[in-house]
Amino acid sequence: MPxxxxxxxxxxxxxxxxxxxxxxxxxxxxxxxITCILGPSGSGKTTLLRILSGLISQKKDKKSEKTSxxxxxxxxxxxxxxxxxxxxxxxxxRKERKEIARKMLCDMELEEASGLYPxxxxxxxxxxxxxxxxxxxxxxxxxxxxxxxxxxLGLQERLIKYFVRHWEENKRTTVFVTHSILExxxxxxxxVILGKGDDGAQVVYQKxxxxxxxxxALGDPEVDALRSEIHDILVAL
Amino acid sequence: xxKKRVIINIVAPLCGVAAFIGVWFAVAASVGKTVILPTPxxxxxxxxxxxxxxxxxxxxxxxxxxxxxxxxxxxxxxCLFAVLSYLCYxxxxxxxxxxxxxxxxxxxxxxxxxxxxxxxxxxxxVITFFVIFPMLYTVVANAFDGVDRGLLEMAKAYRIPLxxxxxxxxxxxxxxxxxxxxSISLPFSVKLTIAAEVLAFxxxxxxxxxxxxxxxxxxxxxLAWTLAAILLxxxxxxxxLILKKCLFNTKKEGKYxxx
Numbered sequence: 141m142p143x144x145x146x147x148x149x150x151x152x153x154x155x156x157x158x159x160x161x162x163x164x165x166x167x168x169x170x171x172x173x174i175t176c177i178l179g180p181s182g183s184g185k186t187t188l189l190r191i192l193s194g195l196i197s198q199k200k201d202k203k204s205e206k207t208s209x210x211x212x213x214x215x216x217x218x219x220x221x222x223x224x225x226x227x228x229x230x231x232x233x234r235k236e237r238k239e240i241a242r243k244m245l246c247d248m249e250l251e252e253a254s255g256l257y258p259x260x261x262x263x264x265x266x267x268x269x270x271x272x273x274x275x276x277x278x279x280x281x282x283x284x285x286x287x288x289x290x291x292x293l294g295l296q297e298r299l300i301k302y303f304v305r306h307w308e309e310n311k312r313t314t315v316f317v318t319h320s321i322l323e324x325x326x327x328x329x330x331x332v333i334l335g336k337g338d339d340g341a342q343v344v345y346q347k348x349x350x351x352x353x354x355x356x357a358l359g360d361p362e363v364d365a366l367r368s369e370i371h372d373i374l375v376a377l
Numbered sequence: 378x379x380k381k382r383v384i385i386n387i388v389a390p391l392c393g394v395a396a397f398i399g400v401w402f403a404v405a406a407s408v409g410k411t412v413i414l415p416t417p418x419x420x421x422x423x424x425x426x427x428x429x430x431x432x433x434x435x436x437x438x439x440x441x442x443x444x445x446x447x448x449x450x451x452x453x454x455x456c457l458f459a460v461l462s463y464l465c466y467x468x469x470x471x472x473x474x475x476x477x478x479x480x481x482x483x484x485x486x487x488x489x490x491x492x493x494x495x496x497x498x499x500x501x502x503v504i505t506f507f508v509i510f511p512m513l514y515t516v517v518a519n520a521f522d523g524v525d526r527g528l529l530e531m532a533k534a535y536r537i538p539l540x541x542x543x544x545x546x547x548x549x550x551x552x553x554x555x556x557x558x559x560s561i562s563l564p565f566s567v568k569l570t571i572a573a574e575v576l577a578f579x580x581x582x583x584x585x586x587x588x589x590x591x592x593x594x595x596x597x598x599x600l601a602w603t604l605a606a607i608l609l610x611x612x613x614x615x616x617x618l619i620l621k622k623c624l625f626n627t628k629k630e631g632k633y634x635x636x
Contacts, residue, residue: 193534209534215527219549219625228545229535277535 146171147192147205147281147313154187154196154340161187163340167332170348172311176324178370179334180377184341185317186212188334189283192315210274210287214266216258222269223254229277244276245269248302264291271299275306282307282314288323300326304353321370325349325363326356331370335377345373415597423597424604432586437605440583444570447505448563455513463521479511484569488576497577501584504573505566512565516558520551553625560617564610571606583609 147169154162161184169175177185190196193207208229216225226241227234245254248268258266271287288296304327307314318324324331333345349366356363398417405416415423427433462469484504491503524547532542574584583606590599 195530195534206536207534209531211527211531213527215531217528217545217549220545228537228541279535283534 149188149191152191154184154191160340162191165341167343169313169315170330171313173329174307174314174316174327175330175332176316176318176328177332177334178318178321178324178374179341180336180374183334183336183377185334186285188341189285189315189317192281193283205280206278207281207283208274208277208279210271210282210284212285212287212289214258214263214270216266216269216273218258221255221257222250222261225258225269226273226276229273231278241276244272247306248272249298264295267291268295268299271303275303275310280312282312284314284316286318287316289319296323303327308353321367321374322358324370325366326353331366333370333373333377344377345370412594412596415600419597420600420604423595423601427598427601427605433605435581436583436586437609439581440567440570440574441609443501443574443579443582444505444563444566447502447570448509448566450502451506451510451566452513452559455510455517458514459517459521462518469518476511476514479507480515484508488573491573492577497579500577501570501573501579501582505569508569509562509566512562513558516555516562517551520554520558521547523554524550549625553621556617556621556625560614560621563613563617567606567610567613 148166149168150166151164152162152166153164154160165184167188177188179185187196189209193209216222217228220228222245223238223241226244227237230237230240232240242254245251248271250265250268250272253261253265253269258269261269267287267290274282274284274287288299291299300323307327316324316327328349330346330348332343334341335344336342347366351362358364358367401414401417405414408414411419458472462472487507488500488504491500491507495503528546528550532546537546571582571584571587573579574582575588576584578585578588583602587599587602587606590596590602
């Protein structure tokens with residue numbers, strides 16, 4: 141797999157009061173690949189996404205990259221319909237933006253949600269709209285913070301498949317934070333595990349996973365071995 | 378809203394008004410002097426007599442114009458200063474003692490000082506502005522603080538253009554609390570303007586008419602002008618509440634919403 145490392149963060153330092161989250165932390169992300177970040181709670185996964193999105197300002201090598209951020213909660217504007225929430229992050233004329241948004245909602249099995257406001261949607265539907273918004277926005281960097289958390293298993297599986305299909309059609313550098321080892325194995329080109337040290341977060345494991353995604357499934361010896369390996373590292377942290 | 382609640386919402390205020398008028402009748406009957414307290418019927422007669430005079434409409438119109446003009450200037454400047462406070466923390470802290478001073482300064486001191494500095498035509502505008510401005514500034518500044526941080530982060534992460542951010546995020550998020558503030562401060566502006574007109578004896582004003590009726594001991598007319606002022610306040614507050622309901626009634630729960 142070509143690993144043209146386009147996005148890099150170098151020597152970042154972030155503290156919240158006396159809690160050092162990152163100290164001289166560096167990480168590079170393979171261009172147009174999905175990097176999955178795993179790690180225990182408080183290891184700085186979400187903070188890393190916030191740095192990459194510019195929500196926490198740092199002196200970065202690459203500045204002003206346009207980002208899409210799928211948050212843990214949906215963060216849809218309550219005064220806009222699902223369709224308008226998607227159109228909000230697009231560029232171009234209003235009518236065109238709305239049409240693109242409508243098509244995206246259809247693709248995501250959310251056609252009936254199109255004209256509804258967030259308060260009219262179930263939690264799962266609202267989160268799917270938020271995922272659709274993240275996928276539809278034109279950006280250099282897609283950031284996902286446990287986007288499938290809290291959804292039922294069937295829906296999770298369908299959405300992961302949809303996400304992978306959509307991503308294959310519009311490849312871009314993606315950072316996917318998750319607590320689910322299986323989710324990471326199903327979608328990742330690179331798996332990174334963050335651990336907490338006295339001097340903030342550290343990369344304790346990094347592996348590029350080149351197996352074609354369509355072949356990845358439970359029961360496959362390579363998948364099971366990797367799952368077991370990651371599980372043992374996470375348990376030990 | 379169930380049917381019982383709807384009936385209560387209509388009947389209860391009518392009962393309140395009926396009780397008030399009943400007490401008014403009883404007290405007016407026991408006093409027995411129109412010059413001290415006219416009955417509600419005498420007051421209504423005086424009010425309908427006012428409605429037939431062109432002077433009444435000119436005075437109400439001019440008072441309304443003074444109120445609205447001072448209010449619009451105060452609101453525009455309050456928005457401008459609230460934006461500056463939102464963008465610059467130093468400015469916010471520097472401006473806070475000034476607004477605090479304006480808020481706690483006795484209204485009568487403002488009125489008396491304004492009478493020294495301005496003539497009777499300008500005074501009602503200046504007084505209303507000085508009293509209303511700090512109230513509106515606080516309302517708008519608090520509305521900025523109330524904008525959902527999560528949505529602001531989303532807008533920043535997606536680099537949503539400023540114009541879209543203002544019209545799609547800030548204004549809808551801030552409008553309900555700002556409109557509530559306006560619905561309280563606008564009728565208050567009417568009261569202030571009239572009070573200033575009484576003291577300044579401003580030409581073509583409700584305040585001047587109130588003062589005149591008081592001087593002539595025309596108590597029914599005095600109460601009739603008061604009734605007109607109350608109705609003007611009600612009208613303005615009602616218009617703002619209707620506007621708020623029409624624009625921001627987004628609290629919807631459809632078939633998919635989690636119960």
